[in-house]
Amino acid sequence: MTAENEAQPAPRAADGPEALEAVALAALSGIRHAFFTRRGGASQGLYAGLNGGLGSSDARPAVDENRRRMAGHFDLPPERLVTLHQVHSADVVVVETPFPTDERPRADAMVSDRPGVILGIATADCGPLLFADGQAGVIGAAHAGWKGAFAGVLEATVARMEKLGAERRRISVALGPTISRNAYEVGPEFVERFVTADSANARFFTPSERGDHARFDLPGFIGARAAAAGVGAFEHLGLCTYADETRFYSYRRATHRNENDYGRLIAAIAITPGNGESRA
Template sequence: MIKTFVPAPFTTHPALEGGGILHGFFGRQGGISKGIYDNLNCGVGSDDLQAHVLHNRQVLTQTLVGADRPLITPYQIHSPKCLVVTGPWPNGESEQCDALATTTPDIVLAVGSADCGPVLFADADNRVVGAAHSGWKGAIGGVLESTIAQMEALGAKRDRISAVLGPTISQKSYEVGAEFRETFLQHDARNSVYFAEGAKEGHFQFGLPSYIVDRLNACGLAKAEWTGQCTYLEETAFFSYRRTTHRQEPDYGRQLAAISIT
């Protein structure tokens, strides 16, 4: 436990508040990492100093719940897989999946992101929560629906579940090629609404946030909303894989979206 620390800033959303559930969409402020990882890098898969990453993750849990609680994050693989969590991973190694669900109090579920969509779920009435990492592969593959199904298996009711998409790359900043668009059209021709003409011929701007929120709404949830924050455009607030790629930087940090039952 860090005896003296400054709480890290984070964003909350009214749809997830109350009922003994704490949540936060954290950004890149409030940690001790340096350089390209400045400064609340919580990505254990990055090449940052692991001592800094572990310190930052402790800052996050103490900020969110006021204590040093187990922080459970998946080994993310852009899959639709959601696992039920009852405590820390065996041997301290993360399981390969992209979403988590629990009814266990006093643990913190979190997913990492750096442009992909971090989605937090809560059924406060039945005290079931979930967290999903939803890039385009996970979203089209069903990670959102898998998370809801696991929550229902734990006693949640979908018409009581609220879901909030946190900081995600916006359509303005997400340029894709024709093959990318074709993948979505082959899945469902109606997906054309999520693509706007790009500045370059044969390129398009993809609306990942609207695609995720619409898929959530199609599940019949109580609420499904986006915080409206763009990871690419808000450089001082968030890490962005695409921004790092455009600058040809060697690596990038990850922010976490976290939720816990008290």
């Protein structure tokens, strides 16, 4: 089942970060998640707001404070929030215990069946994917830019979740704020790569104002991969990072403005502590 829904604001403390929720994931008992916006953070300048990117050039104390606020949204200490050194791959790691920020694995997805561990993905136009099988008590998070989506990071995450006891027909997948087709112009070699791999991929491209260029529907491509993978539900929040500067960071928007860096949004999911006993 595939759906596109208007994101629901998560409960927020007066001074806490703003987070959006997917309907399907919010309905699961014992699972918490958040697609954090840039609102409610300590960063300044180009990064103004809730920049969670350890790979950015933002002041580290501000990033640490932002991550503390995000973990606090889950009622957990900041060391429980784990993120990756993302490399646009389809590589998935299993997280049993939190790892230090300076020992982040080079990968683009994580899965876990351990309560109290927050799996976080950093994005700024790429697709943030959160996964959960509430019955099995297994969660996942993946960074799906075009390279990762094309290489199969979604399918690899589902397969690794199955090894922990999940069943794909029960897995709900939510795609958070992502660059939209209208804002994503690509060249002819990009189109050729996708259409050569599968002629059906032509449906994700529409002509742009520049004759040999096209606009790419990354959310649509990710949704099609989810449907083909046979997951129980796929939900797209339908929000464009490029178009909404007040809520989202955007790599492409920063590039078009010749800015030298950009903030990173964090999408996160966790099994609530105390829920481990109820797992099937």
